[in-house]
Amino acid sequence: MKSKGILSILTFSEKRKDILFLLEEKPCTLSDIKEYFDVSSPEIFPRLKEMENYNLIKKADKHYQITPIGLAMIRHFRPFLDILSTIEKNETFWKEHMLDDIPQSMIDNLMELKNSELVSDSIENIYESHKTFTENISKSSFLKGVSSIFIPTYPDFVVGMAERNVPTSLILTEKVFSKVRDEHREKLEYYLNASQTELFVVDDIKVAFVVTDYFFSLSLFFSNGSYDPRSDLVGYDTSAIKWGNDLFEHYRKLSRRVTSI
Structure with a gap:
């Protein structure tokens, strides 16, 4: 019963939770706490x-401070909150997109994307997000990408990166790789022969993303597979870029390296 009481302390009141966060930073007097939350003593x-009764905080020398139990x-x-x-x-x-091909270990760390924002286009201008991209x-000074879809402008774009000697590492699905090889063979050969490029091929997956030193961008498939x-x-932010790098490494380990065609 005691644990349920502590759980209610943290989950049923934003104020009590925020008091703990405040006291985690430094001890505070009652006046400090009242001023911080702009409330009265009776509140x-x-x-x-x-x-105090649940040993989450204690009072000493007129200052409230978090206890070791409260800190833990x-x-x-x-x-959990993140x-x-x-x-x-x-x-x-x-809710609407497939997460099946993202490993559970990455889902467990989804809080690393807490500062990420959704960039959405209207149906009349569905490629506006690619302008942001x-x-x-x-x-960015380097690019890592996983692509399970083919966008006609991307071969030229990636070749342009190679021409500028931007370190580029790509993972394509078998289907996308076959399409690029069949329809853009010269561009693919140029990319493979460039000095700072890597290409890998992976089995079919339902996810697409890029990660650089500047940003991370994730695209998903709807639950119906489209x-x-x-x-x-x-x-x-750093945490989103780290999450993207970790996801890229996950797929790289599942891929085969392509050096020639």
């Missing part, structure tokens, strides 16, 4: 007393 004092609780609770926030922020995106690429060309999840 905040019962919450503080309740948290909040450090385990924060990742992943909850990540999912709720773009709930429709995660190319603008971001121009600010590709969604209108929505990209884009992140610019």
Whole structure:
């Protein structure tokens, strides 16, 4: 019964949770806490007393401070809040798209995408997000990408990266690789012979993304198996880029290297 009481302390009141986050940073007096939350003593004092009773905080020399138990609780609770926030922020995106080909270990770390934003196009202009994509690429010093779809403009785009000696590592599905080899053979040969390029081929997967030193952009397939060309999840912070790099490494280990055709 005790654990249920502590759980309710953290989940049923935003204020109590936020008090723990505040005291995690530094001890505070009652006046400090009242000023921070802009509340009166009758509003905040019962919450503080309740948290004291559960050994989450304690009072010493007129200062409230977080206890070792409270610190342990909040450090385990924060990742849960982060992943909850990540999912709720773009709930429709995660609900309507296939996640089958993203390993569970990556789903477990979905909170690393909490600051990422959904870039969506109208049905009349479904390639507007690709404009954002190319603008971001121009600010990047390397490119890693996984593609399970073929976009006609991409062969020229990738060759342009190779011509500028931008380190580029691509993973294509067997179907996309076959199409590029059959329809853009000269461009493929140029890419393979460039000095800072890599090409890998993987079995059919339902995911497409790019990651650079500047940004990460993720595209998914709808639950019915069709590709969604209108929505990209884009992140610019260190954690999103790390998540993208980890996902790329996952697929690279499943791929075969292509050096010639």
